[in-house]
Amino acid sequence: MTRWKMTTETFGRRPGRSRGLVAVVASVAMAAGLSACASSSDDAGSGGGSGKVVVGYSGYTLSNPYFAGLIKGLEDGADTHGFKLLQTNSNGDNNTQVNDIQNLVTKGAKYIVISPADASAIIPAVKAAKAGGATVIAISDTIKSDDVQFTVAMNHVTIGEQSAQGIVDFLSQKNGKPAGKVIDIQGIAGSSAATAREKGFNNIISKYPDIEVVARQDGGFDTDKTYKVMTDLLQAHKDVEAVFTSNDSEAQGATKAIEAAGLLKKVGEPGHIFVTGNDAPAPAIADIRKQRQDMTVSSNPIKLSELVMDKIAEIEKGKKVSGFIEWPGLVITPANIDSAEVKKYGIWADQVG
Numbered sequence: 001m002t003r004w005k006m007t008t009e010t011f012g013r014r015p016g017r018s019r020g021l022v023a024v025v026a027s028v029a030m031a032a033g034l035s036a037c038a039s040s041s042d043d044a045g046s047g048g049g050s051g052k053v054v055v056g057y058s059g060y061t062l063s064n065p066y067f068a069g070l071i072k073g074l075e076d077g078a079d080t081h082g083f084k085l086l087q088t089n090s091n092g093d094n095n096t097q098v099n100d101i102q103n104l105v106t107k108g109a110k111y112i113v114i115s116p117a118d119a120s121a122i123i124p125a126v127k128a129a130k131a132g133g134a135t136v137i138a139i140s141d142t143i144k145s146d147d148v149q150f151t152v153a154m155n156h157v158t159i160g161e162q163s164a165q166g167i168v169d170f171l172s173q174k175n176g177k178p179a180g181k182v183i184d185i186q187g188i189a190g191s192s193a194a195t196a197r198e199k200g201f202n203n204i205i206s207k208y209p210d211i212e213v214v215a216r217q218d219g220g221f222d223t224d225k226t227y228k229v230m231t232d233l234l235q236a237h238k239d240v241e242a243v244f245t246s247n248d249s250e251a252q253g254a255t256k257a258i259e260a261a262g263l264l265k266k267v268g269e270p271g272h273i274f275v276t277g278n279d280a281p282a283p284a285i286a287d288i289r290k291q292r293q294d295m296t297v298s299s300n301p302i303k304l305s306e307l308v309m310d311k312i313a314e315i316e317k318g319k320k321v322s323g324f325i326e327w328p329g330l331v332i333t334p335a336n337i338d339s340a341e342v343k344k345y346g347i348w349a350d351q352v353g
Helices: 021-038 065-081 094-106 123-131 156-175 192-205 223-236 248-260 282-289 301-316 340-345
Strands: 054-059 084-089 111-114 135-139 148-153 180-186 211-218 242-245 274-279 295-298 323-326 330-332
Touching: 054 065, 054 094, 065 084, 065 301, 084 094, 094 111, 094 123, 111 301, 123 135, 135 301, 148 301, 156 180, 156 192, 156 211, 156 242, 156 274, 156 295, 180 192, 180 223, 180 248, 211 223, 223 248, 242 248, 248 274, 248 282, 282 295, 330 340
Parallel strands: 054 084, 054 111, 111 135, 135 148, 148 323, 180 211, 180 242, 242 274, 274 295
Antiparallel strands: 295 330
């Protein structure tokens, strides 16, 4: 049975890029009001008379494979429950995402599931969507607004703590005590997930004064950016023993930079540099199987978003669903990747092409 827990925890928010948002949000509110006036409670969200509950998804990227997993889960959940799913992608632009939310409202979406590019910048659009009669749901990240009915996401602080603990365990085994040199590759500055994962990393590493974080750099959740950052850092820190990255795109960049510098050793070999990431997309799973990467914290976005659809179905049946629903992650390493535990949890990357 899938487990979750209800909390009221929220994480750090990414600073908003507000240019142009006020005018756009005003149009959202107007459209929402018109939509609410034009639809009765009986046909709202019916998909133009199709009889199906309409669920809209407002996402901000398709380039990260994690979000392909989210979409697959939403699609599978829509099929299971007989919902009509509408999808949008803002390509990281806040104004576009605001417009996307407006369009979902005007198209009659009864539920709007949002993965925010900037959780603070879209709060007015969230408010307008609720005013228009839609139930707003946050997925995979948090939106600090009372107008969000419920959130399904990982605890990103826990992710950072699990990754950091993996580093502590590695250094303890390698050096006989928790001591060594570590590079910290952070996520996009100000993003809620990056902020929380960094907090988790520091929660653990700060307990060990003999572990030295020799450098902290923003890898932008991006492979190419991290490759460049890590290439420069390795010139100054050839004796680094472990690397924390905020996601597996960064882990890929770090591993490639280590390889290009001639420092890549397989997991378990003398001189190996420990690399940890999270999300568990296909490239990371492949590197773990090849013993190039030490660990990832998987969140299985397919099952996570299926749970969102299950919760919508519960609301449709009259049940109360609200608050923060924590989706449990799982640490995957070369040692356990073929285990029954991992098989049961699921390697979502094997399901997304």
